[in-house]
Amino acid sequence: MSGKKLSILLISDDLYWIEAVEESLASSDLTVDATFESSALEMVRDRLAGENAYALVIVDVMATENTSRLVGQIRQQQSEARIVVATAAPTWQLAREVFRAGAMDCVRKSLSKRTLHTLFAGILSRVLPS
């Protein structure tokens, strides 16, 4: 390990949700960068160039024009990117599309910090080095 703090990129325009996610991850020693869809690819690219790629990218469906396209574009930039798609109204078709595009999971969006904490604890246990 290089000792660098691991970072998560959160692509969302929902300020309440961003705050809830940040608070739910506050105890996990991770930094959270929040951004809009328009800057997301640039941020992924910049981090990749700096050899400190995001450990996890969380995509809020409501913040994207075409979620599966964005997931695919992120994967094109960073083939090992771990991407989780969050939506308040998941459907099996959306889940299939984002998995086909390369997402590692499709989860229900929640504003409950407790639910989010449990959710991200499960995801991070699969993502972060033990």
Added chain:
Amino acid sequence: MAQATILFADNDPDFLKTRAEFLEQEGYLVIPAAGPTEARRILEAGKIDLAVVDIRLVNDDDEKDISGLVLAKEVARSVPKIILTGFPSVESVREALRPQLNGLPATVDFVAKQEGPEAMLSAIGKVLMIAVEGGETGAPTPEEEGEPKAVKSRQAQVRLAGGIAAIVTLLLATGTGIVALVTGDPRWLLATVFLAIFMVVGIGLAVFMPE
């Protein structure tokens, strides 16, 4: 790829027969299975290019029946599998397509029966195309598992053979060169030139053959 062999597993005999006939018309060799035990036996026997598996292989009315998913996860991991279900849900998609601990999903695609045979056909075509191109199918193909090692091994053998050939021809060329100088016989000189060419080829193989 030659005619692809597809395992089609579904506990509904009418649906199984209809879809199997449809796939046969499209040029595939279809091996039907009416339940998880039969499907498992066929998968374990090998020679299957792709499996299309219903989630509820035991009881269509039982929401907890995920025998098809269990089969897909446990048996013949190198065979790409498509989940076909009449009861699609977010949870079943996640179970089928979410990467497992090894980083690969249990199945390579998920199709609802309601989407019709064309959707199933399209999914099958894409998976087999990816397998032929040697791309990612979600599960490693036999080629992905085996061939790279074999290719590496062949390259190492060529490098070794090149090195040995270079050393042997160097010794021989030195000998024939000395004889050519002493005797002035042009045949020995010609032999030396040929040996030098072989030596250069051997050095080229030993040095430039990729790792």
